[in-house]
Amino acid sequence: MTRDLQPLGMPVSSSGSSNAGVSDARTHARARRLRAEAAVWVVRIDAGRATRDDARLVRWCARSAEHQAAFDAASTQWQHADTLRAQPAVVAAPSAPSPNRRPRFSFTFTAPRAAFACAFAAAGIGLALYLHAPDFTTSAGEVRTVALDDGSTMRLDADSAVDVRYDEHERRVVLERGRAAFDVKHGDARRFVAQAAAGEIVDIGTAFQASLPDRGDAALVTVTQGRVAVRNSAGSVEAAAGQSVQYSDAAHAPNTVIVDTFAATAWQRGRIVFTDASLADVATVLNRYWKGHFIYVRGSAAALRVSGNFAIDAPGQALATLAETLSLRSTRIANRVVILSAQDPTDGQ
Known part of the structure; x- marks a missing residue:
């Protein structure tokens, strides 16, 4: 049997004066x-x-x-x-x-x-x-589309932050956290530049997305239309639609990498796509979309490989599917923290 309890330290108002004070x-x-x-x-x-x-x-x-x-x-x-x-x-x-x-x-x-x-x-x-507070932010589980002043469109992934710094010479946006996709409005004499970590992405008539890493130190740029120039103090490279560029810091020039563009941009269509990803990385992504919850993968289960296609608005369902498919033990604490581990009770932390 359960019952509601009055939280400690919460006074019960018994007079109009208390209400007036509040x-x-x-x-x-x-x-x-x-x-x-x-x-x-x-x-x-x-x-x-x-x-x-x-x-x-x-x-x-x-x-x-x-x-x-x-x-x-x-x-x-x-x-x-x-x-x-x-x-x-x-x-x-x-x-x-x-x-x-x-x-x-x-x-x-x-x-x-x-x-x-x-x-x-x-x-x-x-x-x-x-x-220095970002102009636009999203919380866990929130994806939003923003119309910028020049007519460009910016889509923010969950748990992301962007600062917009437009002036008479340049349209600059700074990705402070997470991931953002840009559909750049043309016909503006000012160049459009997205700044992410130690690099810049200069628009050459395009749509692209930039993401800062959940773990590690590499930023990733994926072009979905047109071309971009990605540069930092060590060098630059151009990329066309369907190509991706990665850079880690200012000491290493950006380089073209092979990325599944469909999977990388799936979040813009309301999906999360994993291809041979570790369960630990999958949990990190799901935590971005599951507001008020935290998934922790314990022991050897972290190295399990996962491929799948899930809805970003149903991370709990994705978790249940993963636990069942991989035969994992799922332990909940206060219905907020979920610990995934292998069925073997001797599996270490």
């Missing part, structure tokens, strides 16, 4: 969050990573009057800090910027700006973190 706390928390998000937008604009007519900022401000008010207040404070920049600096100030270019944000602060930035940090912003 409501006030939520209101204050929302206000703090809006101030922090507004501050991030102001810093991004000052750093040259966004503009006031950025579509994402416009949508954010349009969510409510509170959003717009928070942005206006943050802008006013930041502009006020700008007017005081002639004050003595805490450390040596950077060289004067060109009169034709708006000063970019720097961590070498004058006293007023330092105080303002510290106020942001005290509000829980974490200024440096936000400046």
Whole structure:
């Protein structure tokens, strides 16, 4: 017999005043969050990573009057800090910027700006973190398609992150984590560059995907249409549709490798395809798509070879099929952690 238990430390409200307290706390928390998000937008604009007519900022401000008010207040404070920049600096100030270019944000602060930035940090912003936070992310089990500002399309695999850095000269996207596929819009004079680890993929009229490794240190680029140039500081190579390029670090030039393109791009069609992969690698991939769960392969079972075609939205079903087909012992802990091991009880860890 089971029963629901009241979690320890969770008070049971017995009066209207308690509810009012909770409501006030939520209101204050929302206000703090809006101030922090507004501050991030102001810093991004000052750093040259966004503009006031950025579509994402416009949508954010349009969510409510509170959003717009928070942005206006943050802008006013930041502009006020700008007017005081002639004050003595805490450390040596950077060289004067060109009169034709708006000063970019720097961590070498004058006293007023330092105080303002510290106020942001005290509000829980974490200024440096936000400046480098990816623009688009996906969590485990989430695959999403993003329409970029130039009309290009980007598809993010689960547990991935991408930063978009478009300017007047170049369309650059930085793959911070996971895997992304790009269908590049042509007719734009700016070149399109995808940066992944120690290399760059330059579009030559194409659709391609780039992935950072789950394990190891090799990045992989697979071309599905047109051509790309893949390069790093050690060299470069061009690849056409159906070809793949791999590079490990800046000390080794990219090289063309043989990859099953159908299997490599299956995630874009909602499938996971394995061809003679180790069970350990299969588990790593399934963990990407199974939100809130973790699969661990124990002992000799990790080296078992697997080939199969599974739906990315049904990792639990894929796991059950693998356990049955390979005659594995499946042990669950709190219905979240799944341990796969060989049936032999003497199998070591």
